Amino acid sequence: MVVIQLFLLTLISGVHPQTFKEIHRQAGDIVALYCEVKHGDAKILWKRDDNQSVILYNNMSSDEQRQIGVVVHKQSLVILSASVNHQGNYTCSVGNSSRWSRFRLTVHTHFREHDNITCYTSALCQLHCPTTNVPATSFSNRSITWPKGPEYGNFPSVEKEHSGIYTCTWYFPYHGQTYNVTFEVRLDVQEFDTPRTADILKPRETTFEVELGSPKVIDCEALTWSCTNSVLYWLSNFDFVDEDRPSRVSFNQTCPSDKNSKEIKRTAPLVFTKVLEEDLSKNFTCVLQHDGQTLSYVTITLTQKARPSHTSLAVCTVVLTVLSAVMVFICVKFKVDISLFLRDTLGCHSSTSDGKSYDAFLMCYESDTDGGFNAHDRKMLESVLEERFGYSLCLYDRDVLPGRAVAQVVLDCIEQSRAVVLVPTSPDPGPGSGLLSAIHEALVERQTRLVFINTETPKVSRSGSIPKALQLLSESGNHVAWKGMSSMPPSSSFWKQLRYHLPAPQRAPKIQLLLQTIQDVSSK
Ligand SMILES: *[C@@H]1O[C@H](CO)[C@@H](O)[C@H](O)[C@H]1NC(C)=O
Ligand SMILES: *[C@@H]1O[C@H](CO)[C@@H](O)[C@H](O)[C@H]1NC(C)=O
Ligand SMILES: *[C@@H]1O[C@H](CO)[C@@H](O)[C@H](O)[C@H]1NC(C)=O
Numbered sequence: 245m246v247v248i249q250l251f252l253l254t255l256i257s258g259v260h261p262q263t264f265k266e267i268h269r270q271a272g273d274i275v276a277l278y279c280e281v282k283h284g285d286a287k288i289l290w291k292r293d294d295n296q297s298v299i300l301y302n303n304m305s306s307d308e309q310r311q312i313g314v315v316v317h318k319q320s321l322v323i324l325s326a327s328v329n330h331q332g333n334y335t336c337s338v339g340n341s342s343r344w345s346r347f348r349l350t351v352h353t354h355f356r357e358h359d360n361i362t363c364y365t366s367a368l369c370q371l372h373c374p375t376t377n378v379p380a381t382s383f384s385n386r387s388i389t390w391p392k393g394p395e396y397g398n399f400p401s402v403e404k405e406h407s408g409i410y411t412c413t414w415y416f417p418y419h420g421q422t423y424n425v426t427f428e429v430r431l432d433v434q435e436f437d438t439p440r441t442a443d444i445l446k447p448r449e450t451t452f453e454v455e456l457g458s459p460k461v462i463d464c465e466a467l468t469w470s471c472t473n474s475v476l477y478w479l480s481n482f483d484f485v486d487e488d489r490p491s492r493v494s495f496n497q498t499c500p501s502d503k504n505s506k507e508i509k510r511t512a513p514l515v516f517t518k519v520l521e522e523d524l525s526k527n528f529t530c531v532l533q534h535d536g537q538t539l540s541y542v543t544i545t546l547t548q549k550a551r552p553s554h555t556s557l558a559v560c561t562v563v564l565t566v567l568s569a570v571m572v573f574i575c576v577k578f579k580v581d582i583s584l585f586l587r588d589t590l591g592c593h594s595s596t597s598d599g600k601s602y603d604a605f606l607m608c609y610e611s612d613t614d615g616g617f618n619a620h621d622r623k624m625l626e627s628v629l630e631e632r633f634g635y636s637l638c639l640y641d642r643d644v645l646p647g648r649a650v651a652q653v654v655l656d657c658i659e660q661s662r663a664v665v666l667v668p669t670s671p672d673p674g675p676g677s678g679l680l681s682a683i684h685e686a687l688v689e690r691q692t693r694l695v696f697i698n699t700e701t702p703k704v705s706r707s708g709s710i711p712k713a714l715q716l717l718s719e720s721g722n723h724v725a726w727k728g729m730s731s732m733p734p735s736s737s738f739w740k741q742l743r744y745h746l747p748a749p750q751r752a753p754k755i756q757l758l759l760q761t762i763q764d765v766s767s768k
């Protein structure tokens with residue numbers, strides 16, 4: 245029962261409730277207590293307890309903290325220069341919860357923490373300066389020296405006589421002072437004893453594209469035969485990358501099982517919470533070690549994701565500009581054909597009924613040239629519009645009931661039509677022409693859609709003779725040029741222009757209706 249309770253307590257707090265984490269340091273060294281209690285967003289509280297007092301570090305200002313040489317940094321409590329006064333018991337906890345973890349710090353006059361390392365002859369040998377209770381990289385721009393060892397602690401090809409004790413010192417510049425901690429590494433170089441297969445499988449490539457300011461994960465995967473005896477870790481320019489810490493750059497080592505087997509894939513993804521410019525100038529090395537011996541390593545660098553160059557951008561811009569100019573040209577040049585095509589094939593025209601019974605009213609005006617429409621031309625115009633293109637026309641001599649005032653009758657006709665087509669006529673134009681001045685105001689007032697058919701060459705000499713009303717109307721309407729014989733075929737530009745300026749016919753062309761009627765009749 246007690247065991248179960250203890251187990252539950254361990255689960256809840258993450259730490260065995262009764263144990264202290266023992267930390268030993270030489271006086272003068274920097275030391276960091278790292279709180280492993282998972283905290284989410286809650287604040288970690290640090291306190292030192294002894295019989296006399298309880299010192300809470302969190303409610304001190306950072307200046308006060310520096311004065312007593314104890315700084316709270318993220319999840320750790322950093323004692324800048326350990327002295328016997330700092331000796332004692334420390335507790336970290338999360339908010340007012342029951343999760344906490346305890347440390348016992350002992351400060352010695354002479355003490356060197358050490359690591360043992362075994363390397364094999366003629367192979368790369370990397371001495372690790374221990375990082376136990378050393379502040380995270382985010383605390384300070386730390387650096388390392390190996391006073392009697394090789395540069396960066398790196399023997400490219402180690403030999404038996406390299407065996408011995410090496411010291412390494414971490415330096416932490418912090419607020420104008422440099423703090424340090426020294427460790428020992430005891431190197432034992434042995435004859436190389438061929439190991440079983442072990443190699444780094446990933447990464448295969450040596451450069452990775454990154455975006456500054458974004459997160460990035462680079463996988464490192466290695467084949468090994470033991471989880472306990474092997475390690476996979478990352479170096480950044482020969483400095484160790486933090487493991488499992490909430491640093492900007494860290495790695496997370498996992499091994500599927502602890503049992504030795506023939507082949508185990510262990511992984512250590514390198515995680516950037518945010519890639520910075522400084523990372524671009526660094527070498528990142530994933531190292532696989534077995535019993536302290538480096539079996540394999542892969543070095544990668546980061547490059548900034550290529551942006552489209554200025555020249556290709558310029559080319560794109562030019563191409564796009566030319567393309568849009570061509571599109572605009574095509575649209576302007578062929579707007580008539582395009583809109584007629586859309587109208588005819590896709591039926592793209594407004595189908596809303598405006599209550600008018602005619603599409604257009606044909607009205608004559610006296611042409612000032614000889615090229616105007618004669619009676620035969622007018623008949624042709626009417627029949628092509630009605631029979632071929634399906635417009636319904638209001639014609640003066642057909643649809644206007646006699647016996648009323650001419651002007652009123654014509655206005656009624658205009659009222660019932662969606663557009664007015666003004667047709668130049670050469671011989672006496674008939675009743676429409678003289679009316680123009682009479683109905684001019686009504687046309688302007690109702691904003692009637694006007695389409696002017698012009699003869700090809702208006703005679704400038706006689707321009708004075710154009711009635712003023714006609715001239716005013718001519719300015720507000722659309723113009724379509726009639727070129728005599730060449731405008732006759734229904735495929736000519738005259739008809740296209742005319743149809744373009746007229747609204748789409750509201751009912752199907754008569755030919756289609758006729759065909760439909762024939763079909764209906766024959767099917768019965
Ligand atoms: C506090 O002091 C008493 C004696 O004065 C001692 O018995 C006890 O163990 C001390 N407790 C701690 C936590 O140091
Ligand atoms: C720090 O916290 C303790 C206990 O909660 C309190 O007595 C003390 O006044 C606080 N000090 C400051 C500077 O807030
Ligand atoms: C730290 O805690 C241990 C165990 O509770 C106790 O024996 C020791 O006296 C404490 N040390 C200090 C400096 O309070």
Ligand SMILES: *[C@@H]1O[C@H](CO)[C@@H](O)[C@H](O)[C@H]1NC(C)=O
Binds near residue numbers: 339340
């Ligand atoms: C813990 O603190 C929260 C607010 O931060 C409060 O709501 C809650 O009651 C506290 N729990 C205890 C046991 O004091």
Ligand SMILES: *[C@@H]1O[C@H](CO)[C@@H](O)[C@H](O)[C@H]1NC(C)=O
Binds near residue numbers: 358359360
């Ligand atoms: C290193 O090796 C020595 C002698 O073999 C041993 O006494 C010591 O405990 C080892 N240290 C570690 C940290 O394993």
Ligand SMILES: *[C@@H]1O[C@H](CO)[C@@H](O)[C@H](O)[C@H]1NC(C)=O
Binds near residue numbers: 382383384385417
């Ligand atoms: C690291 O050094 C740079 C300048 O070299 C400085 O801007 C930055 O604040 C330093 N970082 C830390 C954590 O001291």
Ligand SMILES: *[C@@H]1O[C@H](CO)[C@@H](O)[C@H](O)[C@H]1NC(C)=O
Binds near residue numbers: 413423424425
């Ligand atoms: C470490 O710093 C202390 C002062 O805090 C200094 O006396 C000592 O020489 C430094 N050690 C090294 C190896 O630089």
Ligand SMILES: *[C@@H]1O[C@H](CO)[C@@H](O)[C@H](O)[C@H]1NC(C)=O
Binds near residue numbers: 488497
């Ligand atoms: C490490 O990886 C494991 C499994 O992928 C995940 O559960 C854990 O949260 C990771 N730890 C960190 C610090 O990223």
Ligand SMILES: *[C@@H]1O[C@H](CO)[C@@H](O)[C@H](O)[C@H]1NC(C)=O
Binds near residue numbers: 481526527
């Ligand atoms: C990174 O590695 C390349 C070749 O591996 C080397 O030339 C370069 O000096 C290294 N850069 C740093 C900062 O270590």
